[in-house]
Amino acid sequence: MSNLNLVHNDSQYPGSHEDYYTQLSERIANHTARIAVIGQGYVGLPLAAEFCHAGFRVTGIDIDKERVRTLNRGVSLTPDVSDTTLLALRTAGYYEASWDFSVLKSSDVILICVPTPLRKSKDPDISYVLATVEQVVKHLCPGQLIILESTTYPGTTEELLLPMFEARAYVAGEDVFVAFSPERIDPGNKQFTVKDIPKITGGVTPACTRLAALFYRQIVSKVVEVSSPRVAELAKLYENVFRSVNIALANEFSLMCRQLGVSSREVIDAAASKPFGFMPFYPGPGIGGHCIPIDPAYLAWKMKFSNYQARFIPLAEEINQSMPGHVVDLVSEALNARKRCLNGANVLAIGVAYKRGVGDIRESPALQIMDSLMKLGVNISYSDPHVAKIVLGGKDFSSVEVDATVIKATDCVLILTDHQEFDYQAMLVHASLIVDTRGATRALTGGNAQIISL
Numbered sequence: 001m002s003n004l005n006l007v008h009n010d011s012q013y014p015g016s017h018e019d020y021y022t023q024l025s026e027r028i029a030n031h032t033a034r035i036a037v038i039g040q041g042y043v044g045l046p047l048a049a050e051f052c053h054a055g056f057r058v059t060g061i062d063i064d065k066e067r068v069r070t071l072n073r074g075v076s077l078t079p080d081v082s083d084t085t086l087l088a089l090r091t092a093g094y095y096e097a098s099w100d101f102s103v104l105k106s107s108d109v110i111l112i113c114v115p116t117p118l119r120k121s122k123d124p125d126i127s128y129v130l131a132t133v134e135q136v137v138k139h140l141c142p143g144q145l146i147i148l149e150s151t152t153y154p155g156t157t158e159e160l161l162l163p164m165f166e167a168r169a170y171v172a173g174e175d176v177f178v179a180f181s182p183e184r185i186d187p188g189n190k191q192f193t194v195k196d197i198p199k200i201t202g203g204v205t206p207a208c209t210r211l212a213a214l215f216y217r218q219i220v221s222k223v224v225e226v227s228s229p230r231v232a233e234l235a236k237l238y239e240n241v242f243r244s245v246n247i248a249l250a251n252e253f254s255l256m257c258r259q260l261g262v263s264s265r266e267v268i269d270a271a272a273s274k275p276f277g278f279m280p281f282y283p284g285p286g287i288g289g290h291c292i293p294i295d296p297a298y299l300a301w302k303m304k305f306s307n308y309q310a311r312f313i314p315l316a317e318e319i320n321q322s323m324p325g326h327v328v329d330l331v332s333e334a335l336n337a338r339k340r341c342l343n344g345a346n347v348l349a350i351g352v353a354y355k356r357g358v359g360d361i362r363e364s365p366a367l368q369i370m371d372s373l374m375k376l377g378v379n380i381s382y383s384d385p386h387v388a389k390i391v392l393g394g395k396d397f398s399s400v401e402v403d404a405t406v407i408k409a410t411d412c413v414l415i416l417t418d419h420q421e422f423d424y425q426a427m428l429v430h431a432s433l434i435v436d437t438r439g440a441t442r443a444l445t446g447g448n449a450q451i452i453s454l
């Protein structure tokens with residue numbers, strides 16, 4: 001990995017704008033370009049691994065030193081890159097993690113994949129992106145391509161990043177190339193991984209777009225070039241607003257179906273038989289993760305500067321955020337019907353991750369539901385093959401193994417995340433009451449359990 005230590009210098013990049021463009025294009029096309037991916041989480045690590053697979057040498061930069069040490073031992077921290085794969089890439093010299101930003105000096109392409117959460121006030125917290133770009137600017141060299149991948153509000157690339165480069169007298173499209181390309185992965189999804197998902201690229205200038213597109217074509221078969229970073233930023237937000245609104249619609253629909261004594265899932269499946277013009281979304285206990293509960297607020301926040309009050313976004317948020325409370329009500333009503341109260345009841349939560357197949361508990365509605373039940377006096381326990389421990393209300397909880405004895409000792413089995421590792425048939429056989437928020441037991445028969453479904 002000796003070439004990771006090279007530093008840009010005049011002999012490497014001899015000067016004119018065309019030279020910068022041509023030389024970087026060549027280095028990308030012949031896979032000798034050195035890549036730095038800043039942020040080695042759910043997004044940055046799989047992306048880094050994909051470029052390594054294509055034959056590029058990649059440094060994954062992260063401020064979390066423990067994460068860097070772990071990655072350098074070949075231990076992956078995301079479901080999309082196995083330990084075996086990471087170790088192989090390490091051993092072959094394609095991948096290295098580091099907390100030393102000076103490696104940026106020797107990088108041709110810099111990708112930014114750091115968190116973009118919300119502040120308590122629900123305004124965008126862009127501080128991670130800012131801190132990262134400050135490091136990039138500090139080590140900026142002529143001829144580099146910098147691409148922001150973090151989900152963010154429209155205008156971030158041109159209003160926030162670009163002026164920071166221009167303040168150092170760099171001209172985008174001439175001696176530095178700047179673009180936005182949203183990451184669209186779905187962690188844990190084996191069918192669509194980084195290489196299967198088209199990349200949208202919007203550069204600050206046409207040359208920036210072309211270079212970014214050429215870069216991503218090395219790992220994906222389809223690149224969608226758009227006219228500006230703003231279009232690319234908005235495309236990502238629109239995708240996630242679309243999901244949030246449609247999930248909210250399914251959630252509200254399930255509340256209406258409950259009043260009418262009908263299974264919302266049966267209705268949605270029947271509607272989904274239409275071969276055009278319909279896409280099924282299903283109700284659930286609420287929304288979680290680092291995207292759907294957060295990204296729409298980035299767009300709504302930005303629109304306030306144009307005196308425009310978004311309407312679908314807050315309505316969807318309101319409905320989706322009411323779902324954890326609705327699940328608590330379902331458990332309470334089901335126990336009440338058995339002359340049991342919540343106080344003192346044993347409830348086993350099945351799954352705490354925000355979705356199937358991952359160990360990510362960020363914004364997970366399961367935590368909110370368990371916390372509410374605990375405050376109402378429930379003896380809560382949980383099982384999740386992907387989440388060994390959680391802290392709830394200042395108390396430590398460890399995942400329990402689910403077997404017949406554990407199920408029989410519980411007053412209510414509460415299915416919150418439908419991981420495939422669980423034996424739902426055994427739950428049907430051994431439980432007396434199941435509240436199923438994911439439709440995990442829908443296709444099953446047998447057993448004596450009473451099932452309450454969303």
Ligand SMILES: NC(=O)c1ccc[n+]([C@@H]2O[C@H](COP(=O)([O-])OP(=O)(O)OC[C@H]3O[C@@H](n4cnc5c(N)ncnc54)[C@H](O)[C@@H]3O)[C@@H](O)[C@H]2O)c1
Nearest residue numbers: 039040041042043062063064113114115116131150151183
């Ligand atoms: N998780 C997803 O499913 C997903 C999908 C598509 C897009 N995104 C977007 O991608 C971005 C990253 O999300 P993620 O899920 O990978 O987050 P993550 O928390 O899993 O990873 C982010 C990493 O960045 C590191 N980091 C923070 N500040 C840093 C800094 N200044 N310099 C270097 N490293 C720093 C953190 O230590 C962490 O390891 C977000 O904008 C998110 O909205 C996430």
